[in-house]
Amino acid sequence: MSVMNKFLNYFGLQEETPDTGKEAFDAEEEQEIETPAFEQRKQIGKHNVVSIHSQKNVRVILTEPRTYDEAQEIADHLKSRRSVVINLQRVRRDHAVRIVDFLSGTVYALGGHISKLGPNIFLCTPDSVEISGTISDLYAEEADYSKMR
Missing domain, CATH: 3.30.110.150 (SepF-like protein)
Structure with missing residues (x-):
């Protein structure tokens, strides 16, 4: 539910509609979209760490x-x-x-x-x-x- 709907429901100006779960699903999608790109890259890249130093003592x-x-x-x-x-x-x-x-x-x-x-x-x-x-x-x-x- 949006903030405006909650406000109207509080004062009794609007009937309260049951929460079907669709709004919760939409809120999760919005949260995923709002995640900054650098955080997504960080999450993806943390498993792809490769050491560039394959041999420590190269002689x-x-x-x-x-x-x-x-x-x-x-x-x-x-x-x-x-x-x-x-x-x-x-x-x-x-x-x-x-x-x-x-x-x-x-x-x-x-x-x-x-x-x-x-x-x-x-x-x-x-x-x-x-x-x-x-x-x-x-x-x-x-x-x-x-x-x-």
Whole structure:
């Protein structure tokens, strides 16, 4: 009932009509319509909370192996789901090739990725890290550029 109807009923100027429940239903609809949009979004969004920090301690390991035997330590870091940057400039060429072959197999078995960052520098990542983009070989570009002159 509206306020005006209640007022008229109080003074006996109008007959009281029984409450059919329809007015109560209309009042609930009005209350739902009047709920601010930000409160509705708040109610909807409170169940969709997703943490953007999936791993608390993300580490990137920098290594400079001097022998082939250190390749297993690098593989252990990959198994622990850590990214590893490997600088092979201090290793003999034949050992560097063997290390890269070993790490390529390790990365493949773990479902990760391996990328060349520069001359004798590689990045190995586990499957939880995605590598996008490329780094071009500057030395090859400079050689091509000097030939064009």
